Amino acid sequence: MAIKPAQGDAYSLILEAIDVGVYRPGDRLVESELAERFGVSRTPIREALQRLETQALLTRDGRSLIVASLDHNQLAELYIVRAELEALAARLAARHANPEEVRVLQDMISDDRKYLGDPQALSRANRRFHHQIHLASHNRFLVQQLDLVHRSMALLATTSLAAEGRDEDSLAEHDAIVRAIAARDEGKAGDALRTHISKAFITRLKLDAVRDEDHI
Structure with missing residues (x-):
């Protein structure tokens, strides 16, 4: 399921993708793949991932970032x-x-x-x-x-x-x-x-x- 890179910044695009189920709890998010999907450079993707991690929407699994889940x-x-x-x-x-x-x-x-x-x-x-x-x-x-x-x-x-x-x-x-x-x-x-x-x-x-x- 592709997300059109139209309106919104990288943060909003990733958040929307999580919200609609493109990425689900436990899924790994990779900078290069996200940049290609949304048609943006890796720098705003990296900044968006850091913001989402700060908000506890993403969590660390070793060196990887994955979509968080709720117990x-x-x-x-x-x-x-x-x-x-x-x-x-x-x-x-x-x-x-x-x-x-x-x-x-x-x-x-x-x-x-x-x-x-x-x-x-x-x-x-x-x-x-x-x-x-x-x-x-x-x-x-x-x-x-x-x-x-x-x-x-x-x-x-x-x-x-x-x-x-x-x-x-x-x-x-x-x-x-x-x-x-x-x-x-x-x-x-x-x-x-x-x-x-x-x-x-x-x-x-x-x-x-x-x-x-x-x-x-």
Whole structure:
């Protein structure tokens, strides 16, 4: 799967490649191969790799850099932080979102139904939906922190939306979140988003349990 070297710097291109699954946890990243794939020189690739290592998205395996993976405790810590920050974003969106932003969120839910049955496409749509809520919070510092959290989410090898029935449930949960935002109900919006993240975490734990059982 080739990545077009169009918009974005080397860091953004590598991050996007990890996010869409071109590079998965445990994959080795080689400067020369990345430079050829993205059509850039090795210097910006080297700088991007150093930045990604600093952010713990890459880790060392001997002299090689590989895409990091999350253990059970790290996964739990990530979801705890994500749930609280996302809930805050929903509460602030209920307070600050303008009618146009609410309409965009409503349209996203309707449009995303076409991705049912396609976990990867729905996962990308899911990220766009959550990012729109982040923006609707109108709090730049919160958006920055959530961007960091979602970068770490790229280290998850699979999407919880691949679980049977999770796609329909997720869209229903999105609808509940947006209804609360539209109603300016801050408490309900925050609770709905926190519940949404909790259910996604439960689904992921079940998927991981099945995967681990298959490797016993």
